[in-house]
Amino acid sequence: MLRVEEKQEVNFSADLLNKFGDIVGRYPDGKQKSALLPILHEVQAVYGWVSPEAMDKVAEFLDIQAIEVYEVATFYTMFFLRPQGKFVLEICRTGPCNIVGAEKIADYIGEKLGVKEGEVTADGLFSYRGVECLAACGYAPVLQIGPEYTFHENLTKESVDQLIEDLKRKN
């Protein structure tokens, strides 16, 4: 059982609820549960993670049971069940990325940020984790950053330095 200490006040904005409504409109009547994954992505884009409170609200919106949302959110690896850094660097570590040095890049990122995989930097800006194949093997090693999942390809130590600088500035 997950023990989530962090509590979150969740009130979906009218904008977000409109988005939810549009998404539900894609499916036949009574099949609104289909909207669950797209809606969870929207929630995560706004809140940075999917808290139990947010999931309960989503369940209410879709008129399904809360456990159905928990089951889905824990099955798919893209949904963060705990608060993360503002920028989560997700580095592919599978096969083709690995044979051209993904592991070293991941280690370097950890070193550079001064955190272990899954931890958040003190300023709350960064965390990183290894993920499985991102289907960009020809441009390996690669990493992605949510919520729009921009890709950064052919990584080198230098390009990682640059990327982290850029993100800091962007903030």
Added chain:
Amino acid sequence: MADKIKVTIDGIPIEVDPGTSILNAARQIGGDIVPPAMCYYSKLEGSGGKCRTCLVKVSKGSEKDPRPMPKLIASCRTNVMDGMEVQNITSPEVVEARKGVVEMLLINHPLDCPICDQAGECHLQDLAYEHGAEATRYEFDRRTFEKIDIGDKIQLHMTRCILCYRCVYVADQITENRVHGILGRGDHAEISTYIQKAVDNDFSGNVIDVCPVGALTDKTFRFKNRVWFTKPVEAHRDCPTCSGKVTLWYKGEEVLRVTARKDEFGEAEEFICNTCRFDKKATNDWVIEGPRKVSRQSVINSNHYEELQPAAVVKTNLTLQAANKEEFERATKL
């Protein structure tokens, strides 16, 4: 009714209704050729197909299309076809595959049978005994979880779970809402409520009866006694919520626990309510019908045998057979 169709399982022919699964056809024949089932539960729609212990070989697809099926198939979720021929224990391939499945089911199971309430009526225990190898080749740490209480009467010990999904189907199909489910995926998937919640409704206790292992146990019975020391007795009461037909498990004068009545395949005949299960533990709550015959080939019936059932090794050895018969008569006389 549509015409019956003919299927042959391990050389034994039987005629069944169309739409019958191979497993249920085998159950109609009965005996050794019935494939074991850890996840399938005939009273729970959609169950089955997951544990893979009921794999069988279809050596002839049907009269119309006699080609054999290329892979072993889950007998619980495959329907019979007219003229189908199935091999279960007569196929070395099936026996070998099943041994593999048993090994897989056991690599992360704690084997804490000596302190597990389910021991003696555990389907995994039976399965391992009947179809498994005597030693494991797994040399790594086993997966463990903390025990949690889901409600004040049920304990979930996820470490023992084999992820059969039966309890999820019970909550979906016979209770009004479901608060527990399968979280996570792969070998770290777990049955859970995600955040601490009590599973609380009139029929929640049935998850205990459908659980094939000791993952969901009755807290009112916890560590009270070994099941094989208790005497099953059929009883009923006039219950406003359920049928009130149960099995009482006695030790001496005391009712230690109440369960649904289970058939020879370990399935509840009728699901019972929590009041009957947890709150009615006095003999005068019940109308006693008589002793419950426990027909499964497990430890539990060793104290309750009514006929001679020698072990397999004895079956072919006349001397042992005679000795066994003598012992049996002596034991039953005592």
Added chain:
Amino acid sequence: MGRKLLLEHINVPGINTLKVYREKGGYKAVEKAIKTMSTDDVVEEVKKSGLRGRGGAGFPTGMKWSFLAKPEGVARYLVCNADESEPGTFKDRYLMTHIPHALIEGMIVASYALGANTSYIYVRGEMMPQIRILEKAIEEAKAAGFLGQNILGSGYDLELYVQPGGGAYICGEETALLESLEGKRGNPRIKPPFPAIAGLYGCPTVVNNVESIAAVVPIINDGGEEYAKIGIGRSTGTKLISASGNINKPGVYEIELGVTVEDFIYSDEYCGGIANGKKLKAVVAGGSSVPILPANLILNTVNGEKRLMSYESLSDGGFETGSMLGSGGFIAYDEDQCIVRNTWNFARFYHHESCGQCSPCREGTGWMEKVLHRLEYGHGKMSDMDLLVDVAKKIEGNTICPLGDAAAWPVASAIRHFRDEFDWHVSNPQLAVEQNYGLAHYADPLPVLAEV
């Protein structure tokens, strides 16, 4: 130069917009199909083309379409499988990024052929940029009258939506994809019933890979027979190959099925040879699931013939000495790569991605991963190799979906072909952590088969 049917205009600036796409002949297939062909004609044309599913299994697409049940009054669905996650495969990402309208056009023609009025493109959630690209392309197509009500005045209606996944390789399995599209956990369904009978929302459904659907466009434009002239034998048409690993020019290449593997690796038209002047050690030819082959066996079949990039040639020799075309994820390994480490890496992937429904896959993938990890880090035993082969055998074929097979094959094949490297890891545990086994004799010429 081989013919290009899908990527012909890939380098035209602005080809991702409807305007430029139309200038290059785009949406002619929609016009031709909807205005001049019956739905059966379209299916027939695809059948004639011999097109085989490009997602990995290679099942004939036209045949799949013809299996679709058509009960009165029940909706039918076309779902495009864009959950591209097979390690080594990135062709669909490439296609969707650069020519999204090829997919949209294919979706319209295919939906028309199948009588679907609502179709979904299920894209893996990590491809959010591609989702945005497709959504924009759909908007453009709708504004131009190729989608929506009464398309081109034909009375045919079609709505097309993009659905994001959530990060699960298993959703590339078609029934898991449908479950996911219904907002559930991606647990594959037990078949039968097949999606053609009861798929999305219990309705008849066809699930096709991105590339298969895009290939429908040239098939309709030029005719199935023309398409079938390209390629070799039952491997008709062109195929997108995702090339990665230690090669000079990684990327997506459109090949006519039937070019030699040697040409594909070494010619400048394709991979341009092995990077940094190294030698080729091994190849995974069709995505991580297919058996890995040492250099000598990927270049030539065991009979000494040149191996071709085709469904048949790559599987020549069965699992003993062959592999599979799969999804076309071509990963090349040079002499510095460690096969044990790579096998462990793949095993970790499958362990991570197993949905956990069936016990052999749920428990077996984790077990294999642990044993391989132990071997890679110098704690292995000589008996581990037999154990791995046996565990792989116990998983293979005994699960609901093919993920079990996909997890078993890479392990079994690596031990089959590279056993001495595994043995070396056990007998030289310290050395194995510090350095690699190297090329050994894996690229040596194949021994000539004894004359019978």
